[in-house]
Amino acid sequence: MSLFLLGLGLIALGGILSLIPRVPRVLASAVCNGLMILGCAVGVVPAIQVLAGGPLPSLNMPWSVPAGQIELLIDPLSALFLLLHFIVCGSAVMFGIPYFSSYEKTQSLKPVRFFTSILIISIALTFTAQNTILFLGAWELMALSTFFLVIFEDRQERVRKAGFLYLIMSHTGTLCLFVVFLLLGRQAGSLGFSQMAHNKDLLAVGTPIFLLALVGFGVKAGFMPIHFWLQEAHPAAPTPVSAIMSGVVIKCGIYGLVRVISFFPTLPAWWGIVLIMIGTTSGILGVVWALAQHDFKRLLAYHSIENIGIIVLGLGFGCLGLSLNNPVVAMLGLAGGLWHTLNHGLFKSLLFLGAGSIYHATGSREIDQMGGLWKKMPWTGFCFLVGSVAICGIPPLNGFVSEWLIYNASFVLGIHNSNFCFVLGVPVLALIGVLAAACFTKVFGVLFLGNARTEAAVEAQEGGALMLIPMLFLASLCFAIGLFPGVFLPAMSRVITVFSSVEAGEFHQVAMNQAGMLAWIGWLSVGILAVIGVLALVRRLFLVGKPVSASATWGCGYALPSPRMQYTASSYAQFSTLMFRAVLRPLVHMKRITSLFPAAGSFESHSPDAVLDRFIPRLAAILRRVLYRVRDFQHGRVQFYLAYVLLFLILLLVWEFHGVSLLWKKIFLLDAVTKVPPP
C-alpha cells in the first residue's frame, strides 16, 4: 500500500508544484510531468504484485465525513484497472509534454497539469475505494477534473458545448449511482463494500440496483442509447486527454458495473441477456457510425463505443454462465470481457496518441486531407498500424486474444443451449470485427498510404522522441499480450475470483484448461510472425540479382493523375455505408455538374449522431409543445393562483384522510348493509 500511496503522493506533488507562479517553462514542464510519470511508474508496481498473486494491500483510516471511511483495498479487480490506468496515464502525460508545448504561447498550461494530476489520483481512488462515500467522492472528482480538461480550448464554442454536454450527462449518471449505492447500503446495513459483497439480502432489490447501475455506469462507459456525450467530448478534448478518457475514464463505468455485479452471490439469468443485448447494440451501431465518420478523433470515439459493446458482450456471457452454472462459459466470458477492457485501453490510447501526433504535425483532424504520411512519419505509422490491427481483433496482436475468449464463450453456450440469444454472439462479433477491419483499412490507408492530398500532409514530420516513446511502449505491450497470452491468464483468473458467485476451486480447474488453449493462440501468433519472416526472406532471395525498377502507379491510361483523384475516406466507405443507410441516414450536400460548361461542383456528406442530433431535438420539440399547454395555467391572475392553492389543499386533505375511498363509498352506498333475504 505504501508504494501505491507514494505514487499518488508524487502525482499530487506534480500537480501542486505546477501552480507555483513564475517558474521557467521548461523547468515547470520537466518537474511536473516528470513527477507525474514517476508516480505512475511507482503506482503500477503494487498492481502488478497483486495480479501476480501477492498479498492484497489495504488501508483503513477513520474519516470525519458521516458514514465515510478511508478504506482502500487493491484486490485483483482493482489491480487490473489500476495497471491499465497507470500505464495509459503515464504514456499520455509523457506524450503531452511536446503536444501541449505548442499551446504554450497562447495559453497557460497550469490548469492542464493540475487537473491531470487530480484526474489520475481520483481515478486511482475510484478503483481502490471500498467505501461508498469515498467512491462517490472520487467519482465526482474524476468527472469534474475531466470536464476542466475537456474544455482546455474553451475559446471555441464547440468545445464549450461538448464540455457542458459531458458534465450534464456525467451528473445524470451520478444521480443514478447515488440511488444504487443508497439501496445497496440500506440492504447491506453498511456503506462499506466488504459488507456488500457476498450479501444474500441484496437480491431483494437486485432489479432496481442492476437497472440503475446500467444507466449510471452506462453513461460513463458509453452504452449505445446513452453514449452521445462521447463522440462530442473525445474530439473536443486535447489528444492526451482523449487518450486517458477513452483508455481509462470510460472504463470506470465498466469497473463500477462489474464491482456492483460482483456483490451479488447469485445472478438472475436475464441480467446476462440484457448485457448481451446492450453489447450487441453498442458494438454494431458504434462501428457503423465510426465507418461513416471522417474526423479521425470522432471516428475513434465511436470505436470506443463499439469496443465497450464487445466488453459488455463478454461480461454478459460471463454473467449468463454464472447464472446457468456453467463455469467454462463464465470463465471465458468474464475473462474475455475484462481482458478486452485492458486490451482496448492499450490499443485505443495508442491510436489516440497516434492521432494526436498527426494532429500535431498537420493541424487537421480530417482524414481526407491526409495521405502519404507513412513516408513522413514512419514510426507513428508503424504504431498506428499496430493499433489498427489490434483493434480489429486480428492475430497476432492482443485484440484477438480477448475476442477469441468471448467467441469461445458464445460458441460453448450455443453448443449446449438451444436459445437464439446465446448463439447470436458469434455472428455479431464477426460482423463487428469485419466492420472494424473495413473502418481501419480506411483510416490507415487514407492517412498513411498513397499520395499526400494537402500541403500540410506534405510537410508533416515526427513530433520527437517524447511522442514516440509512449506510442512504442503501448505498441510493444499489444505485441506482448498477443504473443504470450498464457502468461496473463492466471492474473485474469485471479481477477474473476472477485465475483461473489464464483467458486474459486472450480474456476481454477477451468482456468488451467483454458491456459492450454491460450498457449495455442500464443504459438499461433508466434507462428504467424515466423512464417511472415521466412516468406519475406524467400521473396528477397527471389529478387536477388533481378532488375527492380520504379515506375508510376498504373493510372488507367490517364496521363495527369493528381493526389485528389485517390479514393478518399468517404468514397472508400461509401459502398459499405450504403448498406446501413437506413440507420445512418447520412446528410448529403451536393452541387451537381449539369451543363456542358459547368460551374464548380462539390460533394459533402456527414452522418449525424442518431441520438444527439436526431432523437433529442425531436424529444425536446415534443416536450416544448406539451409544456406550452401548461403555460395556460400561468396567466398572472392572483385570485386564480389562490384557487389553485385551495384546490391543491383539498386534494391533499382528501388524500391524507383516505377521503377518496370514503367519498366513493358514500356515493355508491358501498357501506350500506343490504338486507339478506330470509332463507
Place this chain on the structure above:
Amino acid sequence: MLMRFVSVAVALLAAPLLPGLINKTKSAFAGRKGPPVLQLYFDLAKLLKKGAVYSPVTTWIFRAGPVVSLASYLIASLFVPFGGDSFLSFSGDVIAFAYLLGLARFFTVLAALDTGSSFEGMGASREVTFSILAEPTIFILFIVLARISGSLSLSHMVTPEQVLMNPSTVGLLLLIVFSLFVVCLAENSRIPVDDPATHLELTMIHEVMVLDHSGPDLAFILYGASLKLFLMVSLLAHLLFPIRAANSAQGWLLFGILVAIVTISIGIVESAMARLRMVRIPRLLIAACMIAIFAMIIGLR
C-alpha cells in the same frame, strides 16, 4: 504426424491445380481446348524468375501485402483437414482460421490503397463491403456445424459424423453446403461475383486490388489465391461426404474426387452464369446469409 505432414504438403503442392481445372471445365463448355491444367504452375515459375516494378508512391506495406496474405493462408491450411486429420487442431481453431483469412484481407486491402490509385481503392472498397456480408455468414455456418458436431475444432466440424446417426440433419447439411458454396464463390472472386479472367473492367474486385504487383509478389498473390480456393473447396468437399477417414489411401482418393467435383461445379457455375451487376451482389450474399440463418434456426431445435 508424418502422414499429417504429407497431407498438408500434398495439399500445398496441389492447390494451383484448381484454377486450371476450373478453366478446363469452362473451356469444355465453350467448346475450346483451353489452357493446360498445369498453367498456373508455369505462370508461377515464370513470375518467380522475374524482377519487380514498384511505384514510387508505395511503401513497404505494398511489399508486405503479398507476404502477409500468403503467410496467413499457409497457417490457415494447417487447420483444414485434407482427407484425414488436419495438421493442427485445438478447440477454437475455427475462429483462428476465419481471422487468419481476415489478416490476409486486411493487408491485401492496405497494399491496394498504398498505390494511391483510385482504381485500386475502388477494388479495396468493394472487397471490404462484400466481406461484411460474407464473414458473419461463415460464422453462422460455423455455429451450426459446432452444434451438430459438438466440437469447436475445424477438422471435427466439417466432418460431422453425427449426421449419419440422424438422417434428418442431412437437409440441414445441404443448406450449409449451399450457403458455403456461395460464400466460397464470393471470397475467391469467382463468377457470378467477380470475374478472374479480366483485369480492366470497372466491375472487378480482387484482380483490381493486385493490379500493381509484379514478379515474385504477384506469384505469391496468385499462389495464395489458389490456396485460399483450395482451403474453401476442401471444407465443402468434407461437408459433402462427412465421414472421418484416418490418413489413408482410400480417404485421400475419396477426398481428391470430391475436391474435383466441387471444383468442376464451380467451373459449371461460371460457364452457365453471367457475372452479376455490382449492386446485385449484396443481394446474393444476403440470400446466402439468410439460408445460413435458416440452417441455424433448424439447428437450434
